[in-house]
Every structure is written in C-alpha cells, then in structure tokens.
Amino acid sequence: MRRLKPRKYAQLYLMALPTVLYFLVFSIYPVIQGLYMSTQKPLLLGGGVFVGLENYRGVLKDRMFWRALSTTLQLSGGTIALGVLIPLIVAIALNELPLPRLRKFTQTIIYTPHLFSWVVVGGIWIQVLSPDGGLLNELLNLVGLQKVHFLADSMWIKPLIVLLSTWKGLGYNAVIYYAAISSLDPEVYEAATVDGASRWQKITKLTLPLLMPTVRVVFMLSAVGALRIFDQIFVLRNAATTRVIDVLMTYVYDLGMRQFNLGWATAASFMVTAVGIMTVGMLRKAMNVDQADLS
Amino acid sequence: MVPEQVNKKKSKLNIVDLLLAAAMVGLIAVMVIPLLNALALSFSSNRAAVQPGIHLWPKEFSLIGYQTAWRKLEVWRPFMNSIFVTAVGSFLHMWASSMAAYTMLYKDFPLRGLIVGLMLFSMTVPGEAIMVPLYIVNKDLGLLNTYTSLIIAGMVSGFTILLLFNYFRGVPESLMEAARLDGAGDFTIYAKVFLPVSKPGLAAVGLFQIVGRWNQFREPLLYITQRAKITIQIALRELVVLDEATSGTDIVLANTRMAAVMIGLSVLIVVFPFIQKHFVQGITLGATKG
Numbered sequence: 001m002r003r004l005k006p007r008k009y010a011q012l013y014l015m016a017l018p019t020v021l022y023f024l025v026f027s028i029y030p031v032i033q034g035l036y037m038s039t040q041k042p043l044l045l046g047g048g049v050f051v052g053l054e055n056y057r058g059v060l061k062d063r064m065f066w067r068a069l070s071t072t073l074q075l076s077g078g079t080i081a082l083g084v085l086i087p088l089i090v091a092i093a094l095n096e097l098p099l100p101r102l103r104k105f106t107q108t109i110i111y112t113p114h115l116f117s118w119v120v121v122g123g124i125w126i127q128v129l130s131p132d133g134g135l136l137n138e139l140l141n142l143v144g145l146q147k148v149h150f151l152a153d154s155m156w157i158k159p160l161i162v163l164l165s166t167w168k169g170l171g172y173n174a175v176i177y178y179a180a181i182s183s184l185d186p187e188v189y190e191a192a193t194v195d196g197a198s199r200w201q202k203i204t205k206l207t208l209p210l211l212m213p214t215v216r217v218v219f220m221l222s223a224v225g226a227l228r229i230f231d232q233i234f235v236l237r238n239a240a241t242t243r244v245i246d247v248l249m250t251y252v253y254d255l256g257m258r259q260f261n262l263g264w265a266t267a268a269s270f271m272v273t274a275v276g277i278m279t280v281g282m283l284r285k286a287m288n289v290d291q292a293d294l295s
Numbered sequence: 296m297v298p299e300q301v302n303k304k305k306s307k308l309n310i311v312d313l314l315l316a317a318a319m320v321g322l323i324a325v326m327v328i329p330l331l332n333a334l335a336l337s338f339s340s341n342r343a344a345v346q347p348g349i350h351l352w353p354k355e356f357s358l359i360g361y362q363t364a365w366r367k368l369e370v371w372r373p374f375m376n377s378i379f380v381t382a383v384g385s386f387l388h389m390w391a392s393s394m395a396a397y398t399m400l401y402k403d404f405p406l407r408g409l410i411v412g413l414m415l416f417s418m419t420v421p422g423e424a425i426m427v428p429l430y431i432v433n434k435d436l437g438l439l440n441t442y443t444s445l446i447i448a449g450m451v452s453g454f455t456i457l458l459l460f461n462y463f464r465g466v467p468e469s470l471m472e473a474a475r476l477d478g479a480g481d482f483t484i485y486a487k488v489f490l491p492v493s494k495p496g497l498a499a500v501g502l503f504q505i506v507g508r509w510n511q512f513r514e515p516l517l518y519i520t521q522r523a524k525i526t527i528q529i530a531l532r533e534l535v536v537l538d539e540a541t542s543g544t545d546i547v548l549a550n551t552r553m554a555a556v557m558i559g560l561s562v563l564i565v566v567f568p569f570i571q572k573h574f575v576q577g578i579t580l581g582a583t584k585g
Contacts (some may be wrong), residue, residue: 019391
C-alpha cells in the first residue's frame with residue numbers, strides 16, 4: 001500500500017465527494033427510508049402510524065407472496081441448473097474442437113445475446129413464438145402439428161422462461177468456462193497423452209475435476225441474482241400468464257407501484273434481500289468459494 | 296518422437312471432430328435463426344410481413360418497417376433520449392468512480408474507510424431490493440420525469456471502483472512522485488498520470504456502461520411517465536411486447552415491430568466489436584448486473 005502523503009487532502013476530498021454523496025443518498029438513505037416505511041401504515045389523509053412488524057406479518061400471511069416465492073424458486077432453479085450445465089458441455093466441446101476459426105466464431109455468436117436487453121430478447125422471441133405466422137408455429141404447421149399459443153399458455157410459459165434465460169446467458173457462462181479451460185496446464189495433458197489416455201478419459205479425469213472450482217463460481221454468480229429476477233418476467237408476462245409467473249420482485253413492484261401499499265412492498269423486499277444475502281453467504285461457506293476465485 | 300504424434304492427431308479430423316463441429320453449427324443456428332427471422336421481417340414489405348411462411352430472408356425488400364417505426368411511431372425520440380442518457384451517464388460513471396478509486400490509493404486519507412464501507416454496503420444491497428424507496432427518493436428530490444434521474448442511477452459502482460483501483464495500484468510510485476515534484480496537485484496527477492495508464496480498464500468499464508445504460512429498463516419504467524422523455528427500451532416494450540402502440544388506426548405490423556427491435560440493437564452492434572476484446576473483464580464487471 002502506498003504511503004505517500006499529499007501536501008494536503010483538499011483535492012482528495014473533492015474527488016471523493018461525488019461517490020460519498022451518491023452512496024449516502026442513493027444507497028444508505030433508501031435503505032433507512034425503506035426500513036422506516038416498512039413499519040408504517042399509511043393514513044387516509046396522508047402520513048402514517050407506526051405498526052411495528054405488522055406489514056412483515058401481513059406479507060408472510062399473504063398467499064400471493066408464497067406463490068411468488070415458489071415460482072421464483074422454480075424459474076431460478078431451472079435457469080441455474082441449465083445455466084451451469086449446458087455452458088460447461090459447450091465449453092468442453094469448444095475446447096475439443098480442432099477448428100480454431102469455428103471455435104472463435106461460435107464463442108462470439110453465443111456470447112452476443114448476453115448483451116441484449118430482456119425487451120429485445122422478448123421482442124425477438126415473441127415474434128418467433130407468435131401463433132399467427134411465428135417461425136416456430138410455421139414449422140409445426142409444416143410437419144402437420146397444431147398451433148400453440150406458447151406465451152399465453154400457462155403450461156408452456158415457465159419452461160419457456162427458463163429456456164429463454166438459458167438462450168440469453170449460455171454464451172456468457174461458456175466464456176467463463178472456456179477461459180478457465182484455456183488456463184489449465186497443458187503439460188498435464190501432454191503427460192496424459194504420453195500415458196495413452198483417450199480423449200474421453202482426458203475430459204472426465206482431467207478437465208472436469210480441474211474445472212470444479214469454476215463450476216462453483218459460475219453457480220455462485222447465477223445464485224446471487226436468483227431471488228431478484230424481474231425484467232424477464234415483466235417483459236414476458238401478459239394477461240393470460242401473469243398469475244402463473246408472478247415472482248417476488250414483480251410482487252414487490254405491483255404492491256408498491258400499482259397498489260401504493262408501500263409498507264408491504266418494502267417489508268417484502270427487505271425479507272427477500274435478507275434471505276438472499278443469508279443464502280448466498282451460506283452457499284459461499286458450504287461451497288468454499290472466495291471472492292478471490294472470481295478474478 | 297512424441298510431440299509429432301500429438302501434432303499428427305491434431306491435423307486430421309476424425310468422426311468425433313466432425314460431430315463436434317456439427318453440434319457447434321447447430322448451436323450457432325439456435326442463436327442466430329431467431330435474430331435472422333427478426334432481421335428478415337424488418338426489411339420486408341408490409342404485404343410480405345403479414346404473409347404466412349418462414350421468414351429468414353427479406354421478402355419484397357423494403358425499408359417501410361424502419362420508416363414507420365422511426366417517423367410515424369416516433370422511435371427516433373426515445374432513441375435520441377437513450378443516446379443522451381447513455382453517453383452522459385457512462386461518462387459520469389467513469390469519472391466519478393475513477394476519482395474515488397484514486398483517493399483510495401492514500402491509505403491515510405480520512406474518508407477511505409467510509410468509502411470502502413459504503414462500497415461494500417452498496418454491493419450487498421441490490422438495486423431491486425430498494426426499488427420502492429429509491430422511487431420515493433427520486434420523487435422527493437424532484438427528479439421524476441428528468442433525464443437526471445436516469446443518469447444518476449448507478450452513477451458510481453463498487454465493482455468499477457475496485458477494478459480501477461487495481462489498475463491504479465499497478466502504476467509505479469516513481470511516476471507519481473515525479474509529477475508531485477513538478478508541483479502537480481492530486482487532480483492533475485489523476486488526470487495526467489493515472490487515467491492514461493489505465494486506458495484498457497477504463498475502456499472496459501466504459502463499454503459495459505454503454506451496454507448497461509442503453510439496456511436500462513427498471514429505472515425509466517419507474518421514473519419516467521412523460522411520453523416525450525421515455526427511453527428506447529420502454530418504447531420497444533410498448534411496441535413489440537405490449538402491442539399498445541398505434542399508428543393512427545393501423546395495427547403495427549411485424550416488419551415495423553422487428554425494425555424497432557433492430558433499432559434497439561443498433562448501438563450494441565456498434566459497440567460489439569470493441570466488447571469482444573473485453574469478454575473476460577466483462578465477466579467481473581457483469582457480476583454487478585447479477
């Protein structure tokens with residue numbers, strides 16, 4: 001660490017000012033304000049009364065909350081499972097591919113959707129899945145199958161959200177895995193080749209075990225946002241499916257921004273955040289993932 | 296010799312290699328076909344866009360979709376709003392975060408502990424969690440329906456400060472001392488010595504800021520209600536997702552909707568070639584977005 005002493009700190013204070021102000025006003029203050037709001041019951045004529053933990057109790061008694069929690073766990077669970085496994089297979093396949101040009105091209109292409117917003121992903125796929133003239137339904141028609149109104153079908157909507165999340169995020173995780181594979185020691189592989197190990201043996205006995213730390217990191221990265229999924233649901237829900245795919249954050253949004261039940265909305269979001277932070281902390285401990293692994 | 300054998304194996308493609316290549320081509324198809332479908336429709340004429348069938352190539356090539364989206368549905372307005380908010384927001388983010396990173400180099404700077412604490416706090420509490428109180432703060436500050444609310448959202452991030460701090464730490468102390476002997480103040484040293492040396496880090500931060508801010512969705516959804524001030528993602532949602540937009544009495548056709556999607560992708564297409572160089576760094580930065 002640097003021990004240089006500037007002649008005076010005045011300029012440093014100025015340089016730190018925007019950051020300190022920003023964090024105080026847009027991070028610390030909202031949390032305090034939110035905690036306060038979560039203990040208030042609004043009065044008809046404005047203002048509120050202190051109700052203690054009444055709002056928290058109310059949320060915990062709300063069946064919609066538990067339904068939203070269950071949906072969140074299903075959607076995130078599915079997305080994490082596919083998002084950890086499929087990119088791993090893709091990255092290993094890429095590494096085995098002896099065509100460097102195709103390898104690079106594949107990497108570039110599959111990474112691209114990660115940069116798209118959910119509105120764009122939604123727009124593209126709503127068109128593909130559309131019942132009138134959508135690409136997928138036209139293909140179904142070609143092979144003589146019935147039209148499916150995918151995004152309005154409560155049976156299809158959950159698997160579709162998991163699949164679209166995987167489509168969007170697959171390349172991102174594959175790049176993480178591929179970077180990890182590329183940094184593995186080539187001498188180990190040469191030694192294995194000398195010993196006459198087959199390709200399959202090298203994958204299962206060398207690559208996979210050596211990748212386990214990265215698998216854990218990818219799992220953690222995916223788990224961090226698991227309870228907070230919002231954009232994809234907000235974009236893909238419609239009148240027919242909104243009750244089926246309501247998740248925790250849309251529950252908070254609807255409570256706070258549509259029904260103006262600020263007490264319940266903030267109480268719910270704090271419980272979700274607390275559970276999220278604890279879960280991630282426990283996972284981190286259980287799986288032995290340090291921040292250091294991330295860099 | 297053994298190494299030759301290794302080389303020999305690499306130069307010949309066997310069945311497994313061909314299957315692998317086929318699988319990768321299949322994967323590419325799954326990623327590209329939905330995009331190609333949108334692109335083809337966006338360049339199709341009104342008549343061709345409503346015809347059933349598989350659209351992977353423009354039928355009756357036409358720019359009418361783009362014209363309708365841009366002019367009639369006035370997508371140009373949210374497009375310009377987003378360009379402005381993205382440019383100013385990304386610039387301020389880099390500026391504020393890099394200055395904070397610089398102050399962290401001084402171990403005995405009195406605010407250092409506070410900044411580290413605030414950073415850790417903000418990295419633990421996700422933006423979604425304080426969605427409602429953040430709305431109230433913006434309302435109380437009179438920022439609703441202003442571009443300022445969108446520019447300030449995420450103006451500083453702990454992840455960016457950490458990344459740039461790591462760059463700054465690598466700058467040799469001699470450079471700093473030389474500048475100080477020349478009578479340079481801290482701001483000058485930061486601007487003239489540290490920023491130029493950290494260009495790759497700044498570039499990565501800037502690129503991912505541009506992508507993130509162009510894609511900004513929750514903030515404009517919450518803070519902006521005036522039609523004239525909505526941003527591209529909100530306009531796109533109305534057009535392609537909700538189907539709520541009307542152009543006079545007509546319904547919005549598929550070519551117009553997909554043209555709007557392409558307009559929504561345009562900035563990413565410009566940025567993408569630069570992003571490629573920063574894939575791996577983006578992973579650390581991307582962690583912010585969860």
